Amino acid sequence: MSDQTTTERQATAASTAPAIELKGISKAFGPVQANKDISIRVMPGTIHGIIGENGAGKSTLMSILYGFYKADKGEVWINGSKTAITDSQAAIAAGIGMVFQHFKLVENFTVLENIILGAEDGRLLKPSLAKARRSLVELANDYGLNVDPDALIQDIGVGMQQRVEILKALYRQADILILDEPTGVLTPAEADQLFRILDRLKSEGKTIILITHKLREIMETTDTVSVMRRGEMTATVKTSETSPAELAELMVGRKVLLRVDKVPATPGDVVLDVKGLRVIDDKGVERLRGIDLQVRAGEVLGIAGVAGNGQSELLEVLGGYADGTGEVTLNGVALDLTGRLSDGQSRRARGIAHVPEDRQREGLIMEYQAWENTAFGYHHDADYRTGLLMNNAAIREDTAEKMERFDVRPPNPKLAAKNFSGGNQQKIVLAREIERNPDLLLIGQPTRGVDIGAIEFIHQQIVALRDQGKAILLVSVELEEILALSDRIAVMFDGQVMGERLPDQTDEKELGLLMAGITDTGAAPVAKGT
Amino acid sequence: MDVMPKWAEVVLVPLISLLLAGIISALVVLAIGEDPIAAAKLMVTGALGSTYGWGYTLYYATNFMFTGLAVAIAFHARLFNIGGEGQAMLGGLGVALACLYVPWPHWSLALIGAAVMAGLFGAIWAAIPAWLQAKRGSHIVITTIMFNFIAAALLNYALVNMLRPKGSMDPATARFPEATNLPTLHDLLAPLGIEFSKAAPANVSLLVAIAACVALWVLIWRTRLGYEIRAYGHSESAAKYAGISPVKITMIAMIISGALAGLMATNNVMGEAERLVLNSTEGAGFIGIAVALMGRSHPVGVFIAAILFGFLYQGGAELALWTSIPRELIVVIQALVILFTGALDNMVRMPLEKVFLALRNARMTKTGGVE
Amino acid sequence: EPALIFDLGGKFDKSFNEAAFAGATRWAEETGGTFRDIELQSEAQREQALRRFAEAGANPIVMTGFAFADALSQVAPDYPDTKFAVVDVNWLDLPNVRGIGFAEHEGSYLVGMLAAQASKSGTVSFIGGMDIPLIRKFACGFAQGAVAANADVKVIANMTGTTPAAWNDPVKGSELTKAQISQGSDVVFAAAGGTGVGVLQTAADEGILSIGVDSNQNHLHSGKVLTSMLKRVDNAVFDAMSQGTDLETGNFTMTLANGGVGYAMDEHNKDLVSADMQSAVDAAAAKIADGSLAVHDYSSDDTCPALSF
Amino acid sequence: MDYLTLIQLLDSTVRLATPLLLACLAGLFSERAGIFDIGLEGKMLAAAFFSAAVASLTGNVWIGLLAGVGASLALAALHGIASITFRGNQLISGVAINFLAAGMTVLIAQDWFRQGGRTPSLVGGARFEGITLPGADAIADVPLIGPLYAELISGHSILVYMAFAAVPLTWWLLYRTRFGLRLRAVGENPASVDTAGISVVGLRYAAVAICGVLCGIAGAYLSTALQAGFVKDMSAGRGFIALAALIFAKWRPWYALWATLLFGLFGALETRPDVIEAMIGMKVQGQLLGALPYIMTVVILAGFVGKAIPPRAGGEPYVKER
């Protein structure tokens, strides 16, 4: 097609042309067909949602649009003209910006440096940095995207990091913004703010593509929504004409229960008793400032809080890989918090199981096969060993059984952990920790980044475990999840417990205030014991 | 999901890589005005054409197995032990002390005693950098390099000022007593009716090395300790979560590594030289790095790579013996082998994968199956 | 056909292996004969090369370096019909072995005297390669000669290192030379293989005198190399090859008396060595040769009267 | 220790530190871009040979320098092809390059010059001579400053001044330019660079090429400035010491200067046992003296230097699709 016809077409179709049109996109990673002949149109000034199970090919499709991967087949049309997206530079030039599921930031660079990276003006940094600093102020004013331009990425929270990613796109004057699972790591407040920003951008005529596993977000923010399954686009519908139930079914291929069914708890004896727990990290910062809490048998204690307020440290110290001071007893017997018996293996021996917040960094060895991961942390247990050796046959058999029971797909014990999708990775961790019959289960962010089918399953497992009379300490930044699963809710702020609530006597608003450090009386929090 | 069948990965890729290294080597030989085919023939017959040749090939291979395994086990814990050379030197010192100062009744006991000393000395020499890494954060690559130099000075001092027999010019210990001399493959195979060259230095420590390969395989892939070592190597944060102590794993992996490097001395010092000379390790510690890398840190791979290097050493010696080709040519061939089989293997793998993928797709469309 | 086996340093070590090669080449040129040779790559090849050559019928087999003593004592008895000659070893007692040792301390003594006489600063120095007894023997002889020529002389001695790399580190040799110069030395004697290349170069650059070793190295920097301590390995090899299969066995020591060691005088250094100096040295040489002057041999008891290590 | 001895020691320090500094900065560029390089040694050796060989053949040291840099660049390109294009193991590639250089230099030297793997001695214009800085002779006799300027600062070859100038230049390039920002980013998180639309491959090749140039100068310095010709294996492990210095310096340019100067000082002290004896008041065993720099390094590392965190993406090939 000649240049002339292109421009002609552009001129005539300007008012109606879709901002993005993908035609027949196919992409294979070696033997895996990640995208099969996918076509999609997104009209300018709209928010378009994409949902689908883990591994359905959502990220791949968007990465192709952004020029990160090259499609095997297919065409990309931007604003009515065919555009060759050869690399990300071309995508950026075409006005596309993308916030990846896993951020692409340089950890030890400042915010400002990350923002100008690849979009510098000229060979010297000084003018570029100065210019970026000025426009950062403007962007902050326009959208409320406040960040400290001189902070290092490694020192700021994920919410902030995401802002940096969005600012990166806006700084490059993106008209089309792709967000891949942006809310997976955000607190409700942060998510709300994000959606306000998206609305603002939309009102300015920008086009937004939003990938998420959360149907509520789809229903609340998008204009149209596409559903992907196993590399194919199965449906595109107007959001106003569909329902969460229908979307869930389209996505998973069966009916999904969208609410957690549970009977009231019948709490027993105190299993975990924490008094005055303190943790000081490597940098000398006091992360836990005197925590008191109790978890009883047969109940779920939910810990709500904005990420970074000490929940991680609480799990770490109880799980045995951070040192702390204070008094912690399990079934009435004291736990060693600093000495030789304060490691993960001793904790497991005492009956504490732990589903860590970050399955890829902590819960799993990504290079290990599923069966090896099933023994992880329990490899010294009698049924998994023969003398100094591991009892591989027994572990494999056990793993196959667990995979069956937890519906891990594919149910292949010899597949490396990194080759499972996030939801299935999480199931492997859960199966391992739950099935060892612990007295106390510590769970951090059980459904982060997990698709809706898997969420349903994981929630059922947690409730079932509670009903068996286990004590469960649940940490999640998803208030909805906390409210749905907990029998009691403790809210943490700045290394302290701000208060406890019962789920049926509170709501997201009250919890949100507590999470911000504001107690009932409206007074600012007073540090305990200082 | 793997694109290539396993046999292609473990046999075809290395073979083609080796072939490429051979072709380039042939070009180099041609460039210095020699006949590459004759040279290749000489190397193969010299190294593999007789029990004599095998005896030398296996002798060198034994050295490389020990140092290769040493580097490999450290790699599994994501530790780069460049100090095999120094640890092997210290191992030699251990062997010498054991052989010279203990009146052993029989070689078998002497071997055990010497092996313990060799392993112990090597382990100590590795334990210090390991401790500094684990406790003080001193980068193990630097400290092990430094410990190589320190070991050389220490050995020099021991030989020149302490262990050298009075009046001897040679900075070497006295000959070890007869009772500590290890049986060669000739001695071992003769009772079985197998004729093996008497002159070649391959000796019973080859069996120790093979046993070490097997033991290490069991350790890495079958024991709980090996499981912990690998886990730590893959992810320190996950290891901490599982209650695996980084300090403990660093120390243990390096101690095993150092002990293996030290054990090399049972071959070169006790088995071959039967005395400790100044230059006994001859860079085998560094070759061990190449062997471990080429063997992908797997004991079987290390075994094969060690034999390959043994072949290059012995074949190269024959080449130097009967032609005027400078010995540096062998160094060049070694470099090319390492380069093609170790660093450029993807150059072979990538196109092969394409071929296999095409074959597979063709097969799938024919049968109409969906995997 | 004779064979020649070089020690690990290699054929072209600028030192005694190279001298051996020169001797063999001279033999080949003069007689039109051919010889086999091999540069070793590893310790294990000592015995291997010996056996391979012996089995292939090479005779005599000549080798350089004290490190062969051990291997040869193993191999020689197995090949009674083959004659062996070994340079730097003269303590084996085998019927088919010719051991040739050198009185390096005597030659070093002479160049030590020359150094002390040529020195204006009263400080002379020595740079060795790897720190082994043989090199200390050179250093000790040198120091004795220097002290003999000038009782007030200051002798500085340094070794390059403790690994074989010390034979091939001219950069360090150069720094050592500069360090010695700053301590006042104006004559430096290098017995350090390839490292010596750096020593002689730096001495020439910095305008002080140097002394070569083993072969005559006077020509390397004409007019700037005071002399060279000669160790006639070439002659030893030439003789062994000339005698062929009738090689006279037994232990021999090449001394000043029989021309095995000495110092080099030629057109390159004739302006550097005055007649007085030369006559003093020649007088000492005569006394050493007739036994009236004894130079202490470091290797005899690991001590040195004129220098401490 | 008197003042002149100190000057002499420092002078020696500067000379010994120069090749280390160049190689260290070379490694810094490469590793900051995420390509580990244990082939510094080999590149240096190849450059030492080719610069001496070509200088001796042409009689012009500058052409020699170019040839040395060219040889080093060729090996750097090989490292790039193996570790960037074919995503091979960077350590293996480095090891192979070291062997290749050790063998090839002697093989070619023997083929060209037949002097046993050496080049002929370089004379006159085939060598870098020391440069006397303006006024050095004039103030040489002024107490204190005289020797400092005339002996220590003046009188080195041009390559020494280049090496020292390379430190601020490297710093400026890395921290003050667009190229530096991208180069550092690609060593920390190549995906961030890729998604910004910049070629990861291109940046890494650029870094490896700079590494090649600097190693080339380091090698040329050894054989044409410090020495007057090539001797086999004359790099004598300096590439590894440079690597140690790089880790010591935590991959930073100014620290690299101090680290290499420290190693240089150790080397210089080793040539002056008399000074050490005077300082500690007793005679030091020869072998202990030789080991002292290495022992000191370990002590300093264990005692004063915290954990060195390498560039996060270092050593790993950038693979986005499997």
Ligand SMILES: Nc1ncnc2c1ncn2[C@@H]1O[C@H](COP(=O)(O)OP(=O)(O)OP(=O)(O)O)[C@@H](O)[C@H]1O
């Ligand atoms: N870089 C890659 N290399 C090889 N295969 C890949 C790669 N990225 C994705 N895949 C494959 O493509 C498929 C689609 O992956 P993709 O990341 O697009 O899924 P997704 O829909 O984003 O899943 P999730 O909801 O978990 O983020 C995966 O099942 C995987 O097998």
Ligand SMILES: Nc1ncnc2c1ncn2[C@@H]1O[C@H](COP(=O)(O)OP(=O)(O)OP(=O)(O)O)[C@@H](O)[C@H]1O
């Ligand atoms: N680089 C890659 N190479 C091979 N497979 C990949 C790669 N990246 C992703 N995959 C595969 O793609 C699938 C989904 O990947 P993706 O990372 O998008 O989702 P995920 O694992 O669910 O992530 P998260 O848990 O963060 O949502 C998994 O099977 C994963 O193994």
Ligand SMILES: [Mg+2]
């Ligand atoms: Mg995704």
Ligand SMILES: [Mg+2]
């Ligand atoms: Mg996901």
